[in-house]
């Protein structure tokens with residue numbers, strides 16, 4: 013895969029996307045418009061982030077102020093499938109269809125470029141997947157995929173004779189390198205999208221209530237290697253981690269509430285990580301997921317039996 017600012021993956025997704033998790037409605041409006049003005053052409057949203065009204069306003073403002081059209085950007089959003097242990101209702105086929113229609117209203121869009129099931133947390137996940145296929149047929153989602161699905165959960169869809177997910181969004185950084193799953197997705201032409209690329213950093217989710225301290229001990233041993241390689245290449249640690257994801261063939265997402273970091277996180281195309289340093293970073297793998305730790309579950313391991 014060519015790595016450049018204008019390059020896109022197999023479903024037309026720009027390689028670097030702006031994430032909106034843990035932004036308030038007001039922050040989402042401001043940061044999404046800043047991100048578009050800074051050059052981001054992919055916005056990653058979700059029902060579960062409870063800020064899609066702000067993201068929608070930010071998209072509108074960012075497009076207007078940059079003189080861009082809707083087709084110039086790629087918008088992803090996600091269905092929250094419901095999760096019984098949290099008392100969250102599991103959505104059936106009809107509810108899934110209605111859900112995206114409601115999300116589109118909040119986002120002020122006619123369609124999304126990619127609609128994902130946020131995680132395999134519901135026993136109705138095959139029914140929800142059938143609804144996503146229908147949403148694609150209706151033109152409300154140009155592409156459909158999943159998130160936090162392991163190989164077994166993807167096979168479940170294929171074994172049911174249903175259309176293949178076009179993408180899978182997963183936690184992916186040197187401490188959580190998903191070697192087997194990445195190989196499986198590549199073999200099956202499922203586009204890999206990385207989230208929480210910056211989880212190894214000590215600056216990740218440090219504000220009160222963001223939960224970055226949970227499992228922070230897992231990453232401490234990796235930080236000196238990341239720091240050392242970033243200093244050698246004369247780039248920030250954040251840029252090093254995002255570039256590592258790109259060089260592994262992933263599209264990457266990154267979130268910041270700060271305009272200067274929003275700009276910095278897009279500057280990934282004027283340096284390259286040499287093979288030897290890629291190998292050193294690969295050597296940090298512990299196959300440990302960190303991103304959902306504060307919520308008390310690992311979304312890849314929480315799937316209930318099918319109903």
Ligand SMILES: NC(=O)c1ccc[n+]([C@@H]2O[C@H](COP(=O)([O-])OP(=O)(O)OC[C@H]3O[C@@H](n4cnc5c(N)ncnc54)[C@H](OP(=O)(O)O)[C@@H]3O)[C@@H](O)[C@H]2O)c1
Pocket residue numbers: 030031032033034056057130131159160181182206207208209210211213215216217218219248250251265266267268269270273276277303311
């Ligand atoms: N599908 C899923 O289950 C799932 C799960 C998690 C995330 N996601 C998606 O992926 C996106 C990215 O993941 P994430 O939210 O964990 O974000 P991330 O980009 O990996 O990390 C964001 C954290 O790092 C800090 N940060 C950002 N840029 C930095 C820089 N240049 N230097 C130092 N620190 C920096 C941010 O602080 P400030 O904001 O203070 O700058 C924030 O605390 C999410 O926003 C969401 O869209 C999906």
